[in-house]
Amino acid sequence: MIFRTRRAASLATAALLASGAVAAFGVPAHAAGTETDLAITSAGTKVTDGAWGKIAWAKVANLGKNTPSKVSLRVDASKVDESKLWFVTFTEGGCTFDSDPDPNLFVCDLDKTEIPGPGETTELPLLMIKPDGTATGPYKAPVTITIESPDDTDDSNNSVTFDVEVTPESGVDLGVIVPDVKTSFDFETGKEGKKLHPGDTALVYSEIANQGDLVAQGLKLTYKLPEHVSLAFPIDGCKTGAERTVVCEDKDFLLEQDSVLILPLPVVVDEDVKAPVALKGGSLEAVAHGVLKPEARISKQATVPDFDRAEVREIEDTEFADIDPSDNIDDFAVIVAATGNGGGGGGLPVTGVQAGAIGAVGAGVVLAGAAMFLVSRRRRVVLVAPGDEKTNS
Structure with a gap:
C-alpha cells in the first residue's frame, strides 16, 4: 500500500482534478437469507481552528447473522452553514442528491466491498473541510445519517445525530x-x-x-x-x-x-x-x-x-x-x-x-469522489417549475 505526502494546500487541487462519484439509488426487496440488524455510530466530528479540516467517521456495524444485499446512507447536513464548514460523506458506491431541493440532503450507497458481514464493522470517512482553510469557531451544527436497507430488521439503531464542530481550542x-x-x-x-x-x-x-x-x-x-x-x-x-x-x-x-x-x-x-x-x-x-x-x-x-x-x-x-x-x-x-x-x-x-483511509487522503483517494460531489452539488440545477429553473450556489 502506497501513501503519499500532501498538505492542506493540495486538497483543493485533488478535488478539482477528481471525477464525481455518483450512483443511482434504489431499494430492492430483500433476498432470502439476507435479513440482519445494522447499527450506526459516529466519531471524531470536532476540528480545531488551526487545521484545514478533519476526517471524521461513520461506523456501520452488522449485529445480525446475515450479510445484507444493499445498504445506503441518507445524509441530512441541511443545518450546516457552508461558509463555516463543508461536510461530505464518502462511499465507494457513490453519492447522489436527494429529491429534496436542499443540496445538503443526499444519499450514499455502499459498494459490495463496504457492506459489513456478520460481526463486521465498516468505517466510512466523513470529510469536514473549512472553506479556504480559514473558517474559525466556535461553530456547531447538527448532522443526521440514517441507514437504509431492505434487509434491516431493527430500525431502532439505524440513525445517528451528531454535531460537527469547529473549536478555537488548540x-x-x-x-x-x-x-x-x-x-x-x-x-x-x-x-x-x-x-x-x-x-x-x-x-x-x-x-x-x-x-x-x-x-x-x-x-x-x-x-x-x-x-x-x-x-x-x-x-x-x-x-x-x-x-x-x-x-x-x-x-x-x-x-x-x-x-x-x-x-x-x-x-x-x-x-x-x-x-x-x-x-x-x-x-x-x-x-x-x-x-x-x-x-x-x-x-x-x-x-x-x-x-x-x-x-x-x-x-x-x-x-x-x-x-x-x-x-x-x-x-x-x-x-x-x-x-x-x-x-x-x-x-x-x-x-x-478502510485500510489506509487516513493516509489515502494525502493521495486524494478519499477526496476524489467526495469533494467533487460537494462542488457539483453547489452548482446543482433544481427544477422548481416548468420554465423556471435556477442554479444553487
Missing part, C-alpha cells in the same frame, strides 16, 4: 482507525492469504493520526485482542498484559500535526477456535502523554517510535485534554473462516477501503 487531536482483520499473513514469506483460518497468523493494521494543530509528545497505544487471539511474537517497545492486552509506549516519541503512525500488530488465532466465527472485542486506544509547546522547534524529519514495525508518514489530513477524544479508540473484530483453501498473495494486507 491542541493535539489523535484519531484511531483499525479495520476488521479478515486475511492471514505469513511472516516467513511475506504473503497475504485470501482468508483467515484457525491457527493462522495475521496483522492488525492500525493507523493513529494527529489531526490537531500541536505536536503530541509521548504516545501510549493499548490494544485489547479478542478472545482466541494473541500476539504472534514479541515486539520491541510493546508489553503483553492481563486480559489479552498489548501496550506499546514511547514517552519521547513526537507525533507531529498532519502525520499518521502506521503499526501492523502481528497476531495469531488459536488453532482450536470453532470457525466460521467473528471474534469480537478487539480495540485500540491511543493516548498522548502531553503537548509540545508551540515555540519548540520540531525536526522536519519525523521521529520513529521505539516499538518495532511502526513507521510514520505525513498525511493531508491521559494527562492532558485531547481536542476530540471521541475518535481516540476504535473497535475491531477478527473474522475467522472455516478451514479450506486460503490461497496466497503478496505484500501487506489489503483489508478493504
Whole structure:
C-alpha cells in the first residue's frame, strides 16, 4: 500500500482534478437469507481552528447473522452553514442528491466491498473541510445519517445525530482507525492469504493520526485482542498484559500535526477456535502523554517510535485534554473462516477501503469522489417549475 505526502494546500487541487462519484439509488426487496440488524455510530466530528479540516467517521456495524444485499446512507447536513464548514460523506458506491431541493440532503450507497458481514464493522470517512482553510469557531451544527436497507430488521439503531464542530481550542487531536482483520499473513514469506483460518497468523493494521494543530509528545497505544487471539511474537517497545492486552509506549516519541503512525500488530488465532466465527472485542486506544509547546522547534524529519514495525508518514489530513477524544479508540473484530483453501498473495494486507483511509487522503483517494460531489452539488440545477429553473450556489 502506497501513501503519499500532501498538505492542506493540495486538497483543493485533488478535488478539482477528481471525477464525481455518483450512483443511482434504489431499494430492492430483500433476498432470502439476507435479513440482519445494522447499527450506526459516529466519531471524531470536532476540528480545531488551526487545521484545514478533519476526517471524521461513520461506523456501520452488522449485529445480525446475515450479510445484507444493499445498504445506503441518507445524509441530512441541511443545518450546516457552508461558509463555516463543508461536510461530505464518502462511499465507494457513490453519492447522489436527494429529491429534496436542499443540496445538503443526499444519499450514499455502499459498494459490495463496504457492506459489513456478520460481526463486521465498516468505517466510512466523513470529510469536514473549512472553506479556504480559514473558517474559525466556535461553530456547531447538527448532522443526521440514517441507514437504509431492505434487509434491516431493527430500525431502532439505524440513525445517528451528531454535531460537527469547529473549536478555537488548540491542541493535539489523535484519531484511531483499525479495520476488521479478515486475511492471514505469513511472516516467513511475506504473503497475504485470501482468508483467515484457525491457527493462522495475521496483522492488525492500525493507523493513529494527529489531526490537531500541536505536536503530541509521548504516545501510549493499548490494544485489547479478542478472545482466541494473541500476539504472534514479541515486539520491541510493546508489553503483553492481563486480559489479552498489548501496550506499546514511547514517552519521547513526537507525533507531529498532519502525520499518521502506521503499526501492523502481528497476531495469531488459536488453532482450536470453532470457525466460521467473528471474534469480537478487539480495540485500540491511543493516548498522548502531553503537548509540545508551540515555540519548540520540531525536526522536519519525523521521529520513529521505539516499538518495532511502526513507521510514520505525513498525511493531508491521559494527562492532558485531547481536542476530540471521541475518535481516540476504535473497535475491531477478527473474522475467522472455516478451514479450506486460503490461497496466497503478496505484500501487506489489503483489508478493504478502510485500510489506509487516513493516509489515502494525502493521495486524494478519499477526496476524489467526495469533494467533487460537494462542488457539483453547489452548482446543482433544481427544477422548481416548468420554465423556471435556477442554479444553487
